[in-house]
Amino acid sequence: MKWSVANAAGILWSAYFLLGCSPTVRLEAPEKPIEITMNVKIEHEIRLKVEKDVDELITSNKDLF
Known part of the structure; x- marks a missing residue:
């Protein structure tokens, strides 16, 4: 099998384009x-205050319940 100049140029040309499509990954800090x-x-806090008020009310009026 003989390699011609056109075949070699085609292989080099396709390799050039395949190398250009390689993915890149960047790690950057956000600007904001x-x-x-x-x-x-x-x-x-509100419930604790209400519970304390109710507790005082119950202790002062034992006949309430």
Whole structure:
């Protein structure tokens, strides 16, 4: 099997294009800082205050229940 100049040029040309399609991976830090928004309801403080008020009410009025 004889290699002609056209066959060799075709193989080199296709190898050149295949090397150009190699994937690249970049690790870059974001320009803006990451922002986390947290919507948290704090209900336990209110419940504790109500429980303390109810406890005082029950201890002061034992005939309530």
